[in-house]
Amino acid sequence: MARPTVHDVASEAGVSLATVDRVLNGRSGVREKTANRVHAAIDRLGYVRDTSAANLARKREYNFVAVLPKDSSQFTETMRKALIEAASAQITERMTVKVISVMPDDPHAIARALHGLRRSKPDGVAIMAQETPQVRDAIARLKIDGIAVAALLSDLPSSERDFFVGVNSQSAGRTAALLMGRFVTNTKGKVLVVTSSLMARDSIDRRLGFDSVILDEFPSLSVLPSVEFRNDPERARRIIARALEGHDDLVGVYSMGPGNQHLIDALRDDGRLPELVYIAHELTPYTRVALVNREIDAVIAQNVGHLARSALRVLRAKSDGVAIFEAQERIRIDIITRENLPE
Amino acid sequence: MARPTVHDVASEAGVSLATVDRVLNGRSGVREKTANRVHAAIDRLGYVRDTSAANLARKREYNFVAVLPKDSSQFTETMRKALIEAASAQITERMTVKVISVMPDDPHAIARALHGLRRSKPDGVAIMAQETPQVRDAIARLKIDGIAVAALLSDLPSSERDFFVGVNSQSAGRTAALLMGRFVTNTKGKVLVVTSSLMARDSIDRRLGFDSVILDEFPSLSVLPSVEFRNDPERARRIIARALEGHDDLVGVYSMGPGNQHLIDALRDDGRLPELVYIAHELTPYTRVALVNREIDAVIAQNVGHLARSALRVLRAKSDGVAIFEAQERIRIDIITRENLPE
DNA sequence: TCAGTTTTGACGTACGTACATCATTTTTTT
DNA sequence: AAAAAAATGATGTACGTACGTCAAAACTGA
Numbered sequence: 001m002a003r004p005t006v007h008d009v010a011s012e013a014g015v016s017l018a019t020v021d022r023v024l025n026g027r028s029g030v031r032e033k034t035a036n037r038v039h040a041a042i043d044r045l046g047y048v049r050d051t052s053a054a055n056l057a058r059k060r061e062y063n064f065v066a067v068l069p070k071d072s073s074q075f076t077e078t079m080r081k082a083l084i085e086a087a088s089a090q091i092t093e094r095m096t097v098k099v100i101s102v103m104p105d106d107p108h109a110i111a112r113a114l115h116g117l118r119r120s121k122p123d124g125v126a127i128m129a130q131e132t133p134q135v136r137d138a139i140a141r142l143k144i145d146g147i148a149v150a151a152l153l154s155d156l157p158s159s160e161r162d163f164f165v166g167v168n169s170q171s172a173g174r175t176a177a178l179l180m181g182r183f184v185t186n187t188k189g190k191v192l193v194v195t196s197s198l199m200a201r202d203s204i205d206r207r208l209g210f211d212s213v214i215l216d217e218f219p220s221l222s223v224l225p226s227v228e229f230r231n232d233p234e235r236a237r238r239i240i241a242r243a244l245e246g247h248d249d250l251v252g253v254y255s256m257g258p259g260n261q262h263l264i265d266a267l268r269d270d271g272r273l274p275e276l277v278y279i280a281h282e283l284t285p286y287t288r289v290a291l292v293n294r295e296i297d298a299v300i301a302q303n304v305g306h307l308a309r310s311a312l313r314v315l316r317a318k319s320d321g322v323a324i325f326e327a328q329e330r331i332r333i334d335i336i337t338r339e340n341l342p343e
Numbered sequence: 344m345a346r347p348t349v350h351d352v353a354s355e356a357g358v359s360l361a362t363v364d365r366v367l368n369g370r371s372g373v374r375e376k377t378a379n380r381v382h383a384a385i386d387r388l389g390y391v392r393d394t395s396a397a398n399l400a401r402k403r404e405y406n407f408v409a410v411l412p413k414d415s416s417q418f419t420e421t422m423r424k425a426l427i428e429a430a431s432a433q434i435t436e437r438m439t440v441k442v443i444s445v446m447p448d449d450p451h452a453i454a455r456a457l458h459g460l461r462r463s464k465p466d467g468v469a470i471m472a473q474e475t476p477q478v479r480d481a482i483a484r485l486k487i488d489g490i491a492v493a494a495l496l497s498d499l500p501s502s503e504r505d506f507f508v509g510v511n512s513q514s515a516g517r518t519a520a521l522l523m524g525r526f527v528t529n530t531k532g533k534v535l536v537v538t539s540s541l542m543a544r545d546s547i548d549r550r551l552g553f554d555s556v557i558l559d560e561f562p563s564l565s566v567l568p569s570v571e572f573r574n575d576p577e578r579a580r581r582i583i584a585r586a587l588e589g590h591d592d593l594v595g596v597y598s599m600g601p602g603n604q605h606l607i608d609a610l611r612d613d614g615r616l617p618e619l620v621y622i623a624h625e626l627t628p629y630t631r632v633a634l635v636n637r638e639i640d641a642v643i644a645q646n647v648g649h650l651a652r653s654a655l656r657v658l659r660a661k662s663d664g665v666a667i668f669e670a671q672e673r674i675r676i677d678i679i680t681r682e683n684l685p686e
Numbered sequence: 687t688c689a690g691t692t693t694t695g696a697c698g699t700a701c702g703t704a705c706a707t708c709a710t711t712t713t714t715t716t
Numbered sequence: 717a718a719a720a721a722a723a724t725g726a727t728g729t730a731c732g733t734a735c736g737t738c739a740a741a742a743c744t745g746a
Binding site (some may be wrong): 011016017018019022029030031034055057058059060276 | 692694695697703707
């Protein structure tokens with residue numbers, strides 16, 4: 001048989017269309033007994049609401065906002081493009097996405113931005129930011145207004161976000177460590193860990209995961225303390241120079257954050273780059289080229305297109321109050337080498 | 344402004360609704376000059392047809408069929424489940440999927456099955472099969488009937504399939520080789536390549552890619568001729584035993600096809616399994632466990648859920664005659680280790 | 687049992703599009 | 717210029733659902 005409609009449910013339950021409608025949309029004025037009959041009929045027939053028709057009748061429009069950090073990193077730019085592309089592929093589904101940028105290191109600015117969003121009453125917000133008390137409070141207020149909230153890339157675990165779209169940073173660090181341990185050929189040596197900011201929660205978690213695997217499984221490697229170069233090319237150069245000088249048994253570099261360009265530029269001068277195992281995060285135009293040039297050995301990445309589409313799907317599901325198809329939203333930790341580089 | 348509708352297009356073009364309708368749906372009886380005015384209005388307004396409303400009005404139903412090999416491999420089973428799950432997640436979009444199984448080694452049986460499908464006039468068919476002249480012809484007939492055809496997992500390049508959903512097998516083999524080369528610690532040694540069937544096109548391509556990378560980049564490794572065990576546990580055992588005996592410098596095993604269980608069972612007896620680098624294809628319940636147990640070092644995989652959803656999206660796009668959002672349908676070659684194993 | 691309240695039914699309109707029918711206008715042909 | 721043909725307009729119904737209004741029916745309490 002064709003898909004059952006509300007009409008079928010009504011006659012199956014022996015009630016009128018209006019009553020089925022009341023039950024389906026949670027309107028008042030239906031006796032519990034009657035509601036149960038309707039639910040039983042729904043179960044028997046396997047009725048599923050036709051969301052396209054429902055959205056049409058409702059004139060439903062999904063207005064989402066994505067809040068991204070205003071930095072100049074290639075990764076953020078890639079993310080922005082992916083969101084816009086995902087949204088434009090969805091205009092058929094009456095969905096619009098506005099991407100706004102906020103200063104990443106100013107929790108108050110982020111909170112203000114989130115607060116300001118409430119005026120325009122979007123249906124959902126995807127937030128890519130570090131967790132701070134200010135952000136947490138701002139999210140709580142969004143939730144009070146009934147706005148769906150998804151944490152993008154970095155989880156905001158102690159906030160009231162509805163869903164986290166991204167990967168577990170510790171696992172990502174563990175994966176990096178496994179590759180580092182297996183890629184280095186000399187059994188003994190030191191590994192340099194670099195990040196642009198030591199404070200970022202993701203950096204801390206990645207480092208935790210990385211250390212744990214190296215310690216347990218590659219005891220012949222020793223990991224140097226993390227150093228941060230704060231997006232400063234000069235500082236990057238000094239750090240690298242010092243590390244290369246002080247440790248002639250350096251075998252690998254694990255770059256946990258953005259800014260690989262500066263690091264690799266600094267390394268290139270030394271001439272030891274070809275022998276070093278260099279593992280980075282996120283696939284950007286630069287890391288892509290560096291993979292091909294064999295300067296980077298592996299990139300731990302997340303599929304940005306998938307992240308963007310997932311975030312929008314999650315926000316939609318949440319603002320409709322329907323269940324999320326979890327399997328589809330589980331983001332994988334991608335290992336990218338020069339041989340499986342996506343086109 | 345809100346999204347423009349056909350009404351807006353009509354008044355913008357200064358014609359009636361009926362004329363816009365004739366233009367949009369390619370009905371006859373519209374002067375070219377008038378049609379141009381309508382198209383101009385569409386462009387000016389940025390009108391996009393609301394497919395949900397259109398499908399509703401049309402009572403459009405998508406009936407798709409997936410043709411899978413009737414083998415007992417865990418991978419095929421995983422694929423089947425993924426297709427059914429993807430379809431059930433799509434019933435909202437009035438899409439149904441029927442999965443049928445055919446004997447994989449009988450080209451005539453596959454052709455007959457495809458031929459038989461034409462009676463029920465599905466909107467699209469996803470085919471997971473080896474390319475043979477019979478299959479090619481059967482696909483040509485499907486296309487004559489206006490049925491969308493997607494090749495699933497193995498491409499059917501010289502057929503008239505609309506789209507290939509899967510990864511390039513040579514690249515997959517190259518990726519396996521890169522990992523093999525970098526994972527083995529002794530610099531010299533032999534690598535055993537095993538498959539269940541030497542005839543499968545994918546096996547041949549994987550082998551090509553594998554050899555090419557080993558030859559160019561890991562010359563200290565030598566790859567033994569491929570051996571096939573034809574899904575026969577006894578044969579698998581003999582092959583493994585012979586390889587282990589004849590080559591005490593065996594450092595790795597590359598398993599190109601299904602049936603890792605038999606191979607690993609055979610290897611386990613020998614006791615050298617822990618030192619061997621074992622690389623397999625496809626994430627199944629068995630390879631997953633073997634990864635955790637450190638019997639398999641890496642799995643080259645494709646995201647089966649993604650494959651299934653992609654196949655359905657592609658068939659839908661093709662049967663609607665709309666463009667495919669290529670970036671979304673590009674399947675990645677996943678490298679799975681025990682650290683980035685998806686839950 | 688009656689009034690009051692709650693529950694249910696009947697019905698109409700709308701969403702954006704598809705599609706069919708018939709009337710009217712415009713163009714082409716003779 | 718008239719007749720024929722082609723193009724266009726006007727209008728109505730449908731898809732499955734949402735939502736509103738009003739009347740009828742079923743309950744409730746005293």
